[in-house]
Amino acid sequence: MARHISTQRRALNTASAWTVALILFFPILWTVLTSFKPEAQAVASPPIFLGFDWTLQNYVDVNEQRDYFRYFVNSIIIALGSTAFGLVLAVPAAWSMAFVPGRKTKDLLMWMLSTKMMPAVGVLVPIYLLFKTLGLLDTRFGMVLVLTLMNLPIIVWMLYTYFKEIPGEILEAARMDGASLRSEILYVLTPMAVPGIASTVLLNIILAWNEAFWTINLTVTDAAPLTKFIAGFSSPQGLFYAKLSAASTMAIAPILIMGWFSQKQLVRGLTFGAVK
Amino acid sequence: MGKITLSQVRKSFGEVDVISGIDLDIEDGEFVVFVGPSGCGKSTLLRLIAGLEDTTSGSMQIDGQEATHLPPAKRGLAMVFQSYALYPHMTVRKNIAFPLKMAGMTADEQAKKVAHAANILNLTDYLDRRPGQLSGGQRQRVAIGRAIVREPAAFLFDEPLSNLDAALRVTMRQEISELHQSLKTTMIYVTHDQVEAMTMADKIVVLNAGRIEQVGSPLELYHSPRNLFVAGFIGSPKMNLISGAEAAKYNCATLGVRPEHIGVGAGDGHWQGVVGLSEHLGSDSFFKVSVDGIGTINVRANGELNVRAGDRIHLSPDLEKLHRFDAEGLALK
Amino acid sequence: MATQSSRSAARLMLSPTVILLLVWMIVPLAMTLWFSLKRYNLLYPDRTGFNDFGNYTRFVLSPAFGGAVVNTLILVVGVLVITVVLGILIALLIDQPIWGQGIVRILVISPFFIMPPVAALIWKNMFMNPTNGLFAEAAKLLGMAPIDFLGQAPLASIILIVAWQWLPFATLILLTALQSLSSEELEAAEMDGAGAIQRFWYIMLPHLARAITVVVLIQTIFLLGIFGEILVTTNGGPGTASTTLPYLIYKEALLDFDVGTAAAGGVVAVILANIVAFFLMRAIGKNLDA
Structure with missing residues (x-):
């Protein structure tokens, strides 16, 4: 809507938009600020906004209590691993659904999504027992596996909506040009779908990084990611606001920063075919 | 090969x-x-x-x-x-x-x-x-x-x-x-x-x-x-297809005449009609003529022809170039 | 339209995903079904054997069950309504020409990146805590008595926290949809004499229908399983005021160690989820076809 509006109108819009944005962002800002406060000033009444004695002590303390780096590495491995597995499975599946659709394609997609509607708690015990039997409990591979399966329907759906926008004639041209199915997907489809794939990868990393149910219940120490790290601060350390804030900041910072920098790519593909 | x-x-x-x-x-x-x-x-x-x-x-x-x-x-x-x-x-x-x-x-x-x-x-x-x-x-x-x-x-x-x-x-x-x-x-x-x-x-x-x-x-x-x-598909403008009594005169179910195979004159033509629409391109002229007892006939003439909408004109199809079709739509020789 | 060979290739490439998801769905479900029919309590390992449908009757007839179903629905619907309505309003606002749009977008999207336990913890402790929370401080400043949000309005507080997490997602999808609306369409409506509200109602809202559908579908998928936020903030309480179906099952399994009843609850939850899924997919699949 590139319509011309008056400067006052624009200033008013700007002010309201910024107010809304700052309200939504405030809890995060407050957490980050609190993480730099001495514990006593963190619960000061009235609250101190900026004029406190800035300190890094909370970060040092938190890191001494729990080895942050190990959790961080696990989070990275689980997020990237499940995304890579997911793509390998989903690209061919989405190709099939987008370019060789059948009457059942839509139903199949909806079925995939409905597998995500099952309440995870309902199958926690069986999965726990299965993982115990298979030796997958508290292993990185086990967590990668679970998160791949958790997010697979979403990846397939996103790629499917993306692939559907690519004209089939281009793939047919590749076929006429002598490309095998592998070359067709590798040299023609994938490069054309780069924006969509990028956005899918980003969303999947975010979802995997933040998945808290399976990661908390199926890991102990070896494969425990940052969700488990933060769960350890729920109580009684939760009462120490500054330390809680430092731990929270450490858990969310990596994904928050990645999200900020890749915001444009992420949003572009986040439409799930909602925009025609 | x-x-x-x-x-x-x-x-x-x-x-x-x-x-x-x-x-x-x-x-x-x-x-x-x-x-x-x-x-x-x-x-x-x-x-x-x-x-x-x-x-x-x-x-x-x-x-x-x-x-x-x-x-x-x-x-x-x-x-x-x-x-x-x-x-x-x-x-x-x-x-x-x-x-x-x-x-x-x-x-x-x-x-x-x-x-x-x-x-x-x-x-x-x-x-x-x-x-x-x-x-x-x-x-x-x-x-x-x-x-x-x-x-x-x-x-x-x-x-x-x-x-x-x-x-x-x-x-x-x-x-x-x-x-x-x-x-x-x-x-x-x-x-x-x-x-x-x-x-x-x-x-x-x-x-x-x-x-x-x-x-x-x-x-x-x-x-x-x-x-x-x-x-009907080949040729532009399309061939005129005439059925009914006029076609019966030629012993066929449908009579086909291409627009370019119809002569335009002021008097003594085969058919008579009133010009409905006329298009003048310089090189060619196209007319839609409402012919008495037949219906609308498209005509194409070379060059310029001083005919306007509403004029009454005479048309003479080239009898050598008529196409005749039977009731199944197949061409008769 | 494709050849036989590409159809078989498609089937081949689709099968790993389908088979994995089938296994992931069926094996735990079958085990849950099996457990649900048995006496299986970790506190009483000597009690074994089949319990017929005893676990089901126990779970369904327990006083918390009805309330849990209602709470689950209130949570899902509440969050959906808040995120869609506010999402549309914020999207309309950001879509206007404003200064610093890029930064505003980054600020608005940020809550989406926050992991649920962190969101729950900071809201619970630093905002909703009745003695030290910021809301309490704000109340004091205004000379009012602080409210114990999680104690007095537990479900509403949880809805607030979850809505905060999902609002960015809804806003961004709706914003993208809004930006794809051609300005010619709006100008034509304006020429036809439609005012701002009529333009929104007759042009923008129908244009957003697809996006709203997608938001509802995806959020429902995630919201039906909401559990961590409740565990961290209220433990389902006070009493059962904020106990949802997933939390009730969790309580049976991990707090009362009654795996059999928890499994029965799991089966019930799966059935209910499938009912929701069925109606949702019916309603929405149609909208997504276009």
Whole structure:
């Protein structure tokens, strides 16, 4: 809507938009600020906004209590691993659904999504027992596996909506040009779908990084990611606001920063075919 | 070499026959045009030849070799798509080289062939651009370039000019004809535009509802259409088709007269009528005439004729060039 | 439209995903079904054997069950309504020409990146805590008595926290949809004499229908399983005021160690989820076809 509006109108819009944005962002800002406060000033009444004695002590303390780096590495491995597995499975599946659709394609997609509607708690015990039997409990591979399966329907759906926008004639041209199915997907489809794939990868990393149910219940120490790290601060350390804030900041910072920098790519593909 | 033979080729989607039992011989070096109204199956027929669709039954030979079940890549054919289907993420150079790369050709050979094709098609200056930076005509040339480098047994064109504006369409049409003259490779060309068919083809295949209505050279189809459908489809403006009492005078169910085969005079004509609409192009004049006892007749006259809407004029059809059809719509000799 | 060979290739490439998801769905479900029919309590390992449908009757007839179903629905619907309505308003606002749009977008999207336990913890402790929380401080400043949000309005507080997490997602999808609306369409409506509200109602809202559908579908998928936020903030309480179906099952399994009843609850939850899924997919699949 590139319509011309008056400067006052624009200033008013700007002010309201910024107010809304700052309200939504405030809890995060407050957490980050609190993480730099001495514990006593963190619960000061009235609250101190900026004029406190800035300190890094909370970060040092938190890191001494729990080895942050190990959790961080696990989070990275689980997020990237499940995304890579997911793509390998989903690209061919989405190709099939987008370019060789059948009457059942839509139903199949909806079925995939409905597998995500099952309440995870309902199958926690069986999965726990299965993982115990298979030796997958508290292993990185086990967590990668679970998160791949958790997010697979979403990846397939996103790629499917993306692939559907690519004209089939281009793939047919590749076929006429002598490309095998592998070359067709590798040299023609994938490069054309780069924006969509990028956005899918980003969303999947975010979802995997933040998945808290399976990661908390199926890991102990070896494969425990940052969700488990933060769960350890729920109580009684939760009462120490500054330390809680430092731990929270450490858990969310990596994904928050990645999200900020890749915001444009992420949003572009986040439409799930909602925009025609 | 590119001789293609179809025998009893049939294609059905579910219950519906899109192509019903087609026999066709396409000789090496021929320029064959499939023409027909939309939905007649001409594009499907081309895709069957390309191998992009399976035939439901029947068989197909390319250069005497059984090709019915070969995958597209193995048929030695090249195709130019309606949307050009260029790879948007590759430069023109890479687009043209893609089939060569797929065939495992060395980089040197690829470069040589691409340069040669680019030279023929005047694309040399654009080799490092992406398709998005080219005009419609240039994209069309890239698509042709990609087809040429493969040195295919035959080229398949699927309505390649339909996305171009009118002026460019004429130019590209001529370029494709010239390309055919210099390469002498078999070309199969699908269009719904009978002007393209008439100007380019050695042989026209008129399709309707999945069947071949007539096969012949452009002038054969013009002079002796086998039935009403072909008579109405070939020629512009369309042939006037008259039924009823007037047709009965000529011992037929339907009488066909091409607009250009009707003379216009002030007195003593065969028919009389009032001019409804008149269009004067300078080189030609077109009239819609409401003829007494017959109905509307289209007339085309050479040059300028001082006739205006509302004038009463006399028309005399050229009796030598009348077409007569029986009740089934088949031409009578 | 494709050839036989590409159809079989498609089937081949689709099968790993389908098979994995089938296994992932069926094996735990079958085990849950099996457990649900048995006596299986970790506190009483000697009690074994089949319990017929005893676990089901126990779970369904327990006083918390009805309330849990209602709470689950309130949570899902509440969050959906808040995120869609506010999402549309914020999207309309950001879509206007404003200064610093890029930064505003980054600020608005940020809550989406926050992991649920962190969101729950900071809201619970630093905002909703009745003694030290910021809301309490704000109340003091205004001379009012601080409210114990999680104690007095537990479900509403949880809805607030979850809505905060999902609002960015809804806003961004709706914003993208809004930006794809051609200004010519709006100008035509303006020429036809439609005022701002009529333009929104007759042009923008129908245009957003697809996007709203997608938001509802995806959020429902995630919201039906909401559990961690409740565990961290209220433990389902006070009493059962904020106990949802997933939390009730969790309580049976991990707090009362009654795996059999928890499994029965799991089966019930799966059935209910499938009912929701069925109606949702019916309603929405149609909208997504276009």
